[in-house]
Every structure is written in structure tokens, then in C-alpha cells.
Amino acid sequence: MDSAGAAPPDAVVDQAIVWWARLQSGVAGAGERQACEAWLAQDPAHRQAWERLQRIGRDARRVPSALAHSALAAPSEGRRSVLRGVLTLSGVAVTGWAGYRHAPWQRLAADLSTRIGERRAVAVADGLHITLNSDSAVRLRLRREARGIDLLRGEMLVRTEARPGVAALRVDTGYGELRAEAARFDLRRTGDGARVGVYEGSVQLLRADGMTLAAAGERLAFSDHGEISRLPSDPDRLAWVDGMVVAKDWRLDEFARYLARQRLGMIRVDPAVAGLRLSGVFPLDDAERALKALEPALPIRVTRHTRYLLWVGPREA
Template structure:
């Protein structure tokens, strides 16, 4: 297994080289599918990389150095996997443990062992479980965008509400407490609640929400609903409190909206990488101001209040 792990690290380095080409990517995918142990080794390396997002700075830098210097890659992997046997024990026991995770305001884009692209939105956690018979992505919290790669094994996303079976597709899944929201941008998915026998197909251009015991009606896909993957929030005739609620997901602390202005409506596109700029845009577009008690307490209020 050590030799296979070494090969996985070598592929990791090659895929992150600035001169990587399509032929290299195709060769990597062929290597991953040639042997289940290859896919397992790649998944293990990706899981390690994902966990380093919450790791001590020195450990996280070790894999980054390995990425840039192939000669040190195997040594770095051995070190990190050694740390993984002991040093990660406390981390894995914490409620924040996951194969991949993002902090508030952070987004991540990953390529899984089969070539599937996975985007994580702010404050999200997922586990990835691939084996010889299935590809399973378990969404613990938050929101993901999945663009599936061709593979004989079925790919599903599992949430607290049930399973979403991909039918060769691009789709997003968002978890809000006990309700899961699914939006399909290409092809189709099947939704299967965990405590209901009903199965509903969602085709491209539609979305729905479902809980463990029921499925809501199909709705047209909201314009720009998956723009977050490119760092944008798109609103079309939204209430102000809806915009503020979404922006609040991307910044720590409290961001709220006074009732007097909650119903004001607007359309726009807002940069999720700088929510202060987004709030300034709201002040420019509407008769509101951002009242700041501290950096972590902001409320949109009518101009002149207070």
C-alpha cells in the first residue's frame, strides 16, 4: 500500500503543476479506475488534504511543500499519515470532524477520485465514501454543488432528509435543519426521502425541498441560485431581509435587518468574498444604513433611525 500511496502523492503533485494538461488528467483518471486500491489511496490523500484545513499551520504547510517539491512528497505523506494515526485522534473525535469542511465565509472546490467536481459553500461539512459498488457523498451541514464524472457506480448525496441519486448531472444540495433543498442545473436527479416510499425525479431547470417524511412541489430553478460557487450572490426581486439572511451565512457574528425595511425589494449581484462591500451596495440602492455596534454585530436599519 505504501507504493500506491506514493503514486497517489506523485499524481497529486503532477495535477497541481501549473503546466498540467488534459493528457495528464486523463492518465490520472485511468490510474484511479485501474485498481480499487488506487481510488482508495487517492481518497485517503484527499481526506487528509481536507482535514488540513483545520490542522495546525505547520502540518498544513507540510503537504503544500510536498505539492511543490516532488522529492519531498513521499516523506511528507509518511509524516502526515503518521501524525494521522495519533495526532488527529482528538480532531476526529470533535463534532467538527469531516473529510472536507469550510469555515464561515470560505468556499472550496475539489476533484474527487472519480473526477467528480465538488464545491463546498460557506460553513459546510461533507464525508466521501467510495467503494467498489457506490459513490456516496454525505452532507453533514451546509451546501454543495456536484458535477458528476462518468462512472459505472451510482453517485448519491445523503442528507439528514434522505438520498439524492445523480443521473449524470450538475446539481446543488443545501441542508437547512431537517429540510434539504435540491436544485438541478443539468440532466436530472431522483430524490428519495428516508422515511417515505415516494421517489421524485427533478429535471434540469427545477428544484424542490424535502424532509425525511415528505417531498415538496417542484419549482423553477431560481436565477443565479448556484452563482455562489463563483463567489456571487444573485437576487432577483428579493426582499431585503432575504438578501441579508443570505449574506449573514458568509460572515461571523450577527447580521440582521430591522422590520421597518425588511420588505424593501431589490435585484442585484453581490460579492460574497467581501460582505462589507455588499452591505455598502445595499446602502447605495435602498434608503437603509448598516448600523455597526461592533465588527461582529451589524443591522440594516432605516436611514435616520438611532
């Protein structure tokens, strides 16, 4: 029911978490269940939030009452941390929870996240700075003597500086672990692998089959196992930090896919023009304007059918 509408407000999500934890605790009585039903009937957004939680926890085991009570007592941000524990004990993978595309759902599993079209720069600790690209989420593991980041989805730029008594930064990519002491690198995670580009310092990639070193100027593409591709890193790939995209002899469909990561909705490219090549610097946050800038140079026509659908096809003769 909720796929066509906007995500519920954070306050509604928090209240849905409270009801979900309470009813899963095993101590809720008939009165509390009736009160929950009354809350659901108050607003369609309440039902929307509840149904998403139900889908996620459909196969979950009963939550221990002590943990449920912690969820009820915790403030908003603490409640989200408790919920991560609820999901783990219930057999629901945190990365599966984070797989929902729209905020605030990925924020429930992550410490930091961005909506589609949003970018965010954060100094997460002394000497550790990250910038998240659109639709990205990370979980932080910060201790005095060690630092870790789990990239749950999307893309980030990391700058880490060595600090006395602090171990090398560890980054879980989902396809292997990165370690870096003093480095600047970007990392993107997809459904079938990850890519890391190193711009300063060096980064170690550790997988079950061994360790691979990437120095400044190198880029690695990898998955769980198999061959690791090594290519030159390209600083122009970081243009997204400034809200731009630098295309160098890109296919048109590749360019459209890149822009689509920054907006709600879809961009469809007709196969007849998909292979056209382009180069240039374009705005990242206005896909329609970026694509229409190509019309004088390429035989294409860009049409907006709704606010969520752009169509790129051949220009009529």
C-alpha cells in the same frame, strides 16, 4: 470559555485528541493523568481544546483500549478517522460533532470542510467534482465500484459523470438519499430540511415514502416526510461559486441572512426596513460593502458597531 475566542490550532486539537483517547482507554495511570494536567496548564488553548472534547464526550462510554491505542499511533489525518470511530462507539452522533460552527471541529468528523467565508472546489474522484460553500462539511464514501457523499452541513455543488463499472453516486442529505449517474446539481442542508437544484441530467430522491425524480431545470425542497415542493431551478443560485450573489426581488432581511452565512458575526435588520425589496448582483465576501451599495436606492443606513456586528436600520430624515 472558548466561545469568545478563536478556535485552537490544528496541532493543539490533535494533541487534545491524543490525551482524550489515552485517558478514556482505561489503561492510563496516575503519571499520565498528571502529565495531561501539566499540558493543560501550559497554554489556554490547550484547556480550550480539552473542554470542547469533554463537552462532546460527556456522556460517552469508555473507549476500548485498542481503539485508543490506534488513535495514539495514527498520524494526524488517520487519527481523525480513528476519532470518528471513537465517537460512534461512544454513542456520540457524528452529525452532532459536526454541528460545531467553527473549524477545526467539523473537520474532525468530515473528510472535507470549509470555514465560514471559505469556498473549496475538489476533484474527489475520477468524474466526481464537488464545490463546498461557506461553513460546509462532507464525509466521503469512495469505493472502486460505488461512490457516496454525506452532506453533514451547509451547501455543495456536485458534478458527477458516469463511469464503467461504477454505480450511481449516492448522497445522504440527512432527509433522504439522492442518486445520480451523470448530473450537475447543488444541495443545501438546513436544520429542518434540504433543497436540491438540478442543472444537468437528473437526480432521484429516495425517502421512506417513495422515489421522486428531478430533471434538469427543477428544484426540490423536502424534509424527512411530508410534501415535496417542486420549483424551477435557477442557475443564478450558483453565483456563490464565483463569490457573488444574484438577488431577484429579495426582501432585505432575506438578503442579509444570505450574506451572514459567509461571515463571522451577525447582521441585524430593523423590522421597519426588513420588507424592503431589492435586486442586483453583489459581492459575497464583503457584506458591509454589499449592504452599503443599497443605501442610495433604499431608505436605509448600514452601521458597523464592531467587526462582528452590522446593523441595518432606517435612514435618518
